[in-house]
Amino acid sequence: MDAVVVCDLTFRYWPDGPDVLNRISFQATPGEIVAVTGLSGCGKSTLCLCLNGIIPHSRGGEMSGLVLVNGKDTREHRVASLALEVGLVFQDPDTQLFSPTVEDEIAFAPENLCLPPGRIRERVNQAVTLLGIEAFRNANPNRLSGGEQHLVALAAVLALDPPVLVLDEVISGLDTGGRKMVADTLETLRCQGKTIIVVEHDLESVAFADRMLVLDNGAISRLDRAEAILADRDWLATRRLIF
Amino acid sequence: MAFLELNQVTYTYRQCGRPAVAGIDLAFDRGGITAVIGPNGSGKTTLTKLMVGILRPDAGEIRLENRPLRSYSLAGIGRRIGYVFQNPNQQLFCNTAAEEIGFGLQCLGWEQEVIGERVAFYLDYFQLASYRDVFPLHLSRGERQRLAIAAVLANEPSFLVMDEPTAGLDAYRKRLLSDYLQKVVSLGRGVVFVSHDADFVRRVATRVIGLESGRIREDSGGDRGHAA
Numbered sequence: 001m002d003a004v005v006v007c008d009l010t011f012r013y014w015p016d017g018p019d020v021l022n023r024i025s026f027q028a029t030p031g032e033i034v035a036v037t038g039l040s041g042c043g044k045s046t047l048c049l050c051l052n053g054i055i056p057h058s059r060g061g062e063m064s065g066l067v068l069v070n071g072k073d074t075r076e077h078r079v080a081s082l083a084l085e086v087g088l089v090f091q092d093p094d095t096q097l098f099s100p101t102v103e104d105e106i107a108f109a110p111e112n113l114c115l116p117p118g119r120i121r122e123r124v125n126q127a128v129t130l131l132g133i134e135a136f137r138n139a140n141p142n143r144l145s146g147g148e149q150h151l152v153a154l155a156a157v158l159a160l161d162p163p164v165l166v167l168d169e170v171i172s173g174l175d176t177g178g179r180k181m182v183a184d185t186l187e188t189l190r191c192q193g194k195t196i197i198v199v200e201h202d203l204e205s206v207a208f209a210d211r212m213l214v215l216d217n218g219a220i221s222r223l224d225r226a227e228a229i230l231a232d233r234d235w236l237a238t239r240r241l242i243f
Numbered sequence: 244m245a246f247l248e249l250n251q252v253t254y255t256y257r258q259c260g261r262p263a264v265a266g267i268d269l270a271f272d273r274g275g276i277t278a279v280i281g282p283n284g285s286g287k288t289t290l291t292k293l294m295v296g297i298l299r300p301d302a303g304e305i306r307l308e309n310r311p312l313r314s315y316s317l318a319g320i321g322r323r324i325g326y327v328f329q330n331p332n333q334q335l336f337c338n339t340a341a342e343e344i345g346f347g348l349q350c351l352g353w354e355q356e357v358i359g360e361r362v363a364f365y366l367d368y369f370q371l372a373s374y375r376d377v378f379p380l381h382l383s384r385g386e387r388q389r390l391a392i393a394a395v396l397a398n399e400p401s402f403l404v405m406d407e408p409t410a411g412l413d414a415y416r417k418r419l420l421s422d423y424l425q426k427v428v429s430l431g432r433g434v435v436f437v438s439h440d441a442d443f444v445r446r447v448a449t450r451v452i453g454l455e456s457g458r459i460r461e462d463s464g465g466d467r468g469h470a471a
Contacts, residue, residue, distance in 0.1 A: 013381070038413070039385075039413045039415060039416075040383055040384070040385025040386055040388075040389070040411065040412060040413045040416060041382070041383040041385060041386050045383060045384060091384050091411070092330055092332065092384070094330070136284075139259075140258070143256055143258075143259065144284065145283045145284045145285075145287075145288060146283070146288070146329050146330070146407070147283030147284070147439070148283050148284050151283075169384070169410075169411060172410065172439065172440070173407070173410060173439065174283060174439065175281070175282040175283045175439055176282075176441075177282060178282075178283055201385075201411070201412065201413045201414065202440070240413070240414060240415035241413065241414055241415075242414050243414040243417055243418055243442060243443075243446070
């Protein structure tokens with residue numbers, strides 16, 4: 001079964017507004033990394049919100065088409081239920097960090113699942129180790145740099161162990177060491193069979209992706225192997241996707 | 244005399260064990276584009292906030308146009324140095340994109356006609372004209388980033404400090420920003436920006452300052468860090 005199925009997805013925020021997503025269709029399989037890119041305002045973040053049910057449940061607007069995550073129709077399951085299937089790291093990490101310490105932040109979701117304390121500790125330790133954030137385990141997330149906050153938000157999402165991960169512009173805000181750490185982590189997660197959707201403007205930072213989905217004004221401009229798209233410099237230049 | 248000078252500046256956040264920045268000696272002249280680079284948590288954003296008076300140093304001194312920075316009000320600093328936050332949401336508060344860009348000029352008492360012209364120019368330059376009457380928080384992250392930059396640039400400050408200005412920008416808009424910053428500098432203004440974008444730094448910066456663990460690790464600007 002495909003982990004993510006998007007079929008003819010169309011969305012607009014206001015009744016008289018433009019279609020921010022226009023008949024998007026694609027699938028993603030377990031153990032696959034799909035990079036999503038495109039000019040600013042093309043609908044990348046909106047697509048992310050559709051993948052975990054924030055659209056249509058928490059944001060208004062008009063949605064048509066289908067989004068299935070591990071067989072669950074996002075229109076028919078609550079966001080809390082979908083959060084067990086899809087972990088989303090937001091573009092602005094401070095919108096999802098609220099605990100007094102990094103450790104509390106990472107433990108929050110497993111605690112809410114009523115996991116035994118031993119399991120919670122295990123998940124927190126695993127996430128902290130995987131992302132190399134032991135040094136600020138006891139720090140207040142609000143006192144961390146933007147890049148560090150992104151790592152904490154990712155750790156908090158990983159603690160739920162969702163089969164699908166969606167990262168909205170996480171990598172480009174990191175330093176070289178952080179990018180390598182996240183890329184290595186995503187490779188490990190891919191080998192574990194997770195499905196990963198990564199949104200980025202910086203195409204080289206997602207060169208490790210299997211496929212790349214390029215959006216243009218809400219529609220799919222190209223969906224192909226990442227390697228093929230990155231090698232097609234003329235095409236990227238005409239789409240103004242490279243500097 | 245440097246436009247902006249930092250002498251042995253140190254700052255520690257409350258409840259943190261070590262200084263976020265320590266012993267910083269830097270001087271910036273008008274003209275030139277300086278990039279501040281370094282690992283996450285190295286003190287880059289803290290440095291920019293000290294430079295524009297949002298934070299006050301625990302030790303050392305900062306001087307702006309040869310006067311202590313602490314002798315200026317934030318508004319006084321803002322008239323001389325434009326600051327673009329890392330997160331554009333922190334500086335967008337008007338009802339429309341056009342109002343956002345014109346806000347500073349309104350406060351300074353500029354004529355409506357001139358404000359209108361300048362707003363139109365910046366909306367057009369940053370490709371936001373079609374969002375003129377849109378509520379800023381309804382824009383995408385990259386569009387909000389462009390709007391925040393446009394709103395600061397519209398006041399035409401002598402000096403610009405920008406924290407990760409390319410975050411959320413696509414390649415085309417990075418080129419527009421690069422072109423604009425070079426234009427700004429050719430008019431005798433100075434720019435300092437923080438960035439992880441090595442390609443953008445390479446293309447645009449005339450001086451590079453590297454921070455690590457709150458200290459200066461490298462400065463291509465020479466002794467006391469005067470701009471090249």
